[in-house]
Amino acid sequence: MEQPLWERPVLRKAAGRTLRPGGFELTDRAANRMGLLPGWRVLDVGCGLGATVNRLRSRYGALAFGVEPSPGQLDAAQGAGLVRAQGHCLPFGPNSFHALFCECVLSLLPDAAQGLGEFHCVLRPGGFLALSDLCAPDADTAGNDCAARAVPLAETHGLVKAAGFEVLLLEDHSHRLRELAARLLFSSGENDVPCSCNRRGLGYYLMIAKKRG
């Protein structure tokens, strides 16, 4: 079976250790916008190689943790506070975190609504959710890679609100996705982008939401 793109060396070559469009730019944008303070307990869901967790620790002084389901990613990861777990089944109690990051991962969860419900549960009242992901022009979710599983932004927006969040910010960062596709194309040694992230109309967004109550 072919490995998913985010576990293949070509993505690491093209995107660095963050393994997603925009690198740390959107992470920093979200952290600054929510006013992330030293000592905050922060969770990164789908932390991959731990790049965001390390960033949130070193740059913001956060008490950051990450969960990642893939043992291969965790073996290659660096840094502390990384736990093997699925995004929709988090090994943390209610009201545990000031903020939760979920970068380029939501559309990979088996059930996004269930995942958002879990995020809501582990966040404290008033806690922040930073969500960045691919979004699709239509609801055709055939296939298994992150691009093929992307859903329309309006759908995600609705799910986030229904899960008990107030959306504070919603930004389009689609050009970052095309840049990543271009980097993949340059690095791949093949004459096509090695995934469907150049699928027509596919976009990328950053959303910041706050747990109501």
Add this chain to the structure above:
Amino acid sequence: MSVIKVPEADAAGWKCRACDAELEMLPVELEYLDSLFTVALPTCPQCGQVLIPENLALGKMNQVEHLLEDK
């Protein structure tokens, strides 16, 4: 962001005509629309002239341009 290594770019055997220097793989900034990429390309270490092999110009670089234009 890190320097992109393009498999098709190869400096082996190329010399700069003006300087008679062997080309080396050096980071070159490529700008397309509002995106900037740092790509390793065969470059003259003396005068800075960059060689873009034809298959790269007509292949990858052309495809990247289309990809970035396609909204």
